[in-house]
Amino acid sequence: MNIIDSTIEKLEDPFSILTGDRYEIFLTLEIDEEDELYSEHGIRLKLIFAVEGDNAKIAQYDFIEKTTERFLDFALEEEEEKEVEEYCKQLIEQL
Numbered sequence: 001m002n003i004i005d006s007t008i009e010k011l012e013d014p015f016s017i018l019t020g021d022r023y024e025i026f027l028t029l030e031i032d033e034e035d036e037l038y039s040e041h042g043i044r045l046k047l048i049f050a051v052e053g054d055n056a057k058i059a060q061y062d063f064i065e066k067t068t069e070r071f072l073d074f075a076l077e078e079e080e081e082k083e084v085e086e087y088c089k090q091l092i093e094q095l
Contacts, residue, residue: 001037001080002030008091011048020052022059025088028066037074042066049088056089 005028010021027045031038044066050059058081063072076084 001032001035003027003084003087004030006087006091008088008095010095020050020055023047023049023051023088023092025049025091027084027087037063037072039065039072041068043072045084047084047088049092051092056085056092058085058088 007026009024011024013022025047027047029043029045031043037043042065044064046062046064047058048060050057061076061084063074064070065072
C-alpha cells in the first residue's frame with residue numbers, strides 16, 4: 001500500500017462539543033493487484049483525524065472504492081495504521 005495523493009480539511013465544530021481539532025483526510029492509495037483490497041476502480045482511505053494538544057490519532061477510517069464511492073469492509077494492519085498516522089501528522093504540520 002502506497003499513498004499517492006491526499007487532501008485535508010479542518011472540520012468546524014460550531015457548538016464546541018468536541019475538544020481539540022478534527023480533520024477530514026482523504027488518501028488515494030496504490031494497492032498491489034495481488035492484495036485482496038485491490039480494485040480496478042481505485043481505493044481511497046477516508047479518515048477523521050483527531051488532535052488534542054500533543055496527542056494525535058486516527059479517530060475513524062473507511063476504505064472507499066474511488067469511482068463507485070462504495071464503502072469496503074477492510075481494516076488497516078497495525079503497521080499500516082502507524083504509517084498512515086505518521087503521514088497524517090505530517091500533513092497537519094504543513095497546514
